[in-house]
Amino acid sequence: MRRMTARPANAHQARLLKLLRDGGPRSRAQLGDRVDLSRSKLAVEVDRLLETGLVVADGLAASRGGRRSHNVRLAPGLRFLGVDIGATSVDVAVTNAELEVLGHLNQPMDVREGPVAVFEQVLAMAAKLRASGLAEGYDGAGIGVPGPVRFPEGVPVAPPIMPxxxxxxxxxxxxxxxxxPVMVDNDVNLMAMGEQHAGVARSVGDFLCIKIGTGIGCGIVVGGEVHRGTTGSAGDIGHIQAVPDGRPCACGNRGCLEAHFSGAALARDALEAAQQGLSPELATRLEANGRLTAVDVAAAAAAGDPTSLGLIRQGGTRTGQVIAGLVSFFNPGLVVIGGGVTGLGHTLLAAIRTQVYRQSLPLATGNLPIVLGELGPKAGVIGAARLISDHLFSPA
Amino acid sequence: MRRMTARPANAHQARLLKLLRDGGPRSRAQLGDRVDLSRSKLAVEVDRLLETGLVVADGLAASRGGRRSHNVRLAPGLRFLGVDIGATSVDVAVTNAELEVLGHLNQPMDVREGPVAVFEQVLAMAAKLRASGLAEGYDGAGIGVPGPVRFPEGVPVAPPIMPxxxxxxxxxxxxxxxxxPVMVDNDVNLMAMGEQHAGVARSVGDFLCIKIGTGIGCGIVVGGEVHRGTTGSAGDIGHIQAVPDGRPCACGNRGCLEAHFSGAALARDALEAAQQGLSPELATRLEANGRLTAVDVAAAAAAGDPTSLGLIRQGGTRTGQVIAGLVSFFNPGLVVIGGGVTGLGHTLLAAIRTQVYRQSLPLATGNLPIVLGELGPKAGVIGAARLISDHLFSPA
DNA sequence: CCCACTTTGTCCTCTCCCTGGAAAAAGTGG
DNA sequence: CCACTTTTTCCAGGGAGAGGACAAAGTGGG
Known part of the structure; x- marks a missing residue:
């Protein structure tokens, strides 16, 4: 099948495509309600989009009291590939043009194996999704990598955990x-875009999206747009000092947030506690699996293990300290917490909230929701699809 | 004299006005080089601007090898008023349409005397500038206040130091x-706009502007636009925790940056040092004036007083710690240091730089200049003029 | 001083886009 | 079946803008 080659010819068409993407199929009249174009102009632009094949007719709309109108929708055969490369696993998903996830694969994989090995895996997963009949081909792909990216070129720069x-x-x-076509971005930025598109951050202009996984990062959205910074490293909050003269960190400093709380730090703390006999619960799990991860801590905490609860609370407090600073600085309308450790759930959230509300000024926190992301592992791949669709649905 | 009533009718005219404001008088042909309009269209829009009186003819331009062209410039009678209300003093300046400062007054005044008293003073100063022949009237005014502002309405909200x-x-x-017409903003945001317009931050899209005066604040510029946050309190970094369990702060917390370093904190530390006999230099000054301010510390440090130098270095280190976190988070292209304590100069700057370069990741700091603002007390008033001119030079 | 060439400013036409009205098409509900 | 609503198409007219032609003004060399 020949894939999408057309691009919108002007800003009006781009606007219409995005409306159809975000709101689904609808009639010309409904489109007209939202774009401030004359009926004739609108009809012309829609006709042109139909000609390109990006948009197709889609039956009759429900009547609004008069003549029923003909719906239009984005081409049902359009497929975007969303790839989210994490430190320890890879997510690949196919979406349709409305960015609904049609199929989603997850595979453990160490990013340190290098780009060649990882891409082999990604391509295999993409092929598998295609083979399962979900796509005949891909019209665009978005890729998230766990490190800074020089965005215009789509090239990682000086990524600490993926040399x-x-x-x-x-x-x-x-x-x-x-x-x-392919677009590349930091994985945290994509998570933010995912939550913005289909999650808790719909309709919020300025927000922060904190991702706590193997490391810690933060997606920054200003006026609806992701802020990437001068060198693409904006949001790299894992190495903000959380504890003066604290633990040594891989980056060479001491007391970095990431050294005190992250998937990796939590696993290490749990191991220590188990070995010191502080937590029978964790010790049992260590014996059973031979190792401990954040998941074990979450499970132990859920079972009421006080040591695990304490670790989570302490981590939440430290994360909250850093977030409090960011909230004072940035004054967002929403803070989203996501990433691998969301399994720690409300214990973590409560600790973070307590600390932020205590440390930031009332004006900034007064009406500030701090919530868990609602898309889980899908946030990244949806954000990736959104990234490439934003690109393709813009005038060339 | 009747003041400016016209506003640009469209985006093209707005663009032309801003070019004339930022680049000074120039010919139609030179304007044409920068706006991507056909010559006929450009001529029409310039003619319309001439009709409104916002723009006037200004003699012949130098030849570029052919026919000499007629210059145009913004109306020479346009006057903007820039007002910068600080915690302890008020700056008022008149500018022409190109935002050049024609006259500038400064008056000590305590902002806690309340808006009525302060505005009486401001109006008196504005009248004085007018009386001195610098302006026949004002076409617009920008006002900066030392606290958060609900920007669209131009109303201060919950300002801690100005109840x-x-x-x-x-x-x-x-x-x-x-x-x-009047526009109101936070004083730090105006300082950032001032340095962006006429200072060190020309041609930088993303930067931070740290103002250290009686308190500490930070102007945030993203993609050339000031970021004000959801409730107008963005940049309020004075209450970020710099020292865990540190000094109590007026805000109710402990260890806030402002409690450890700011004009007020520095004066208090200096007083303490003088009274404890740690610094003969400061003690002499205390005896002479009956009190100590940041200026005394600056003078003592310049004279080589080790205690004063130590205070400045320690303050710089703490400020640097906080800035390091902001740099990791925001990844700016430039950091500007300004405000009342710039008199502390390079000792302060060196301490801040050391700390930031040590604590932030190389990717973010690699090419990051940290510099003193170059406009001093004029930054605020120029920024204020810029604020109102941006408003008036936009389509209504 | 004349001439070739460059730059600038003006004029004019042609095209395209868009608005807004009119009318036709298609439904709804009594 | 009829009055009314909504949607769509069609059409004429206005307006804006691009771009070319040409006039005006200036430079520099012969």
């Missing part, structure tokens, strides 16, 4: 392999 | 008194 990736032409290489 | 101002309709009231 082999520095300067690897991710966008170029994947575009070649997949035969479609 | 009487909460909810006072600053914009409304001053607009009435001055008989011209």
């Amino acid at each position: 082999g990736w520095d300067g690897f032409p991710v966008r170029e290489a994947l575009s070649q392999e997949l035969g479609c | 009487g101002w909460d909810g006072f309709p600053v914009r409304e009231a001053l607009s009435q008194e001055l008989g011209c």
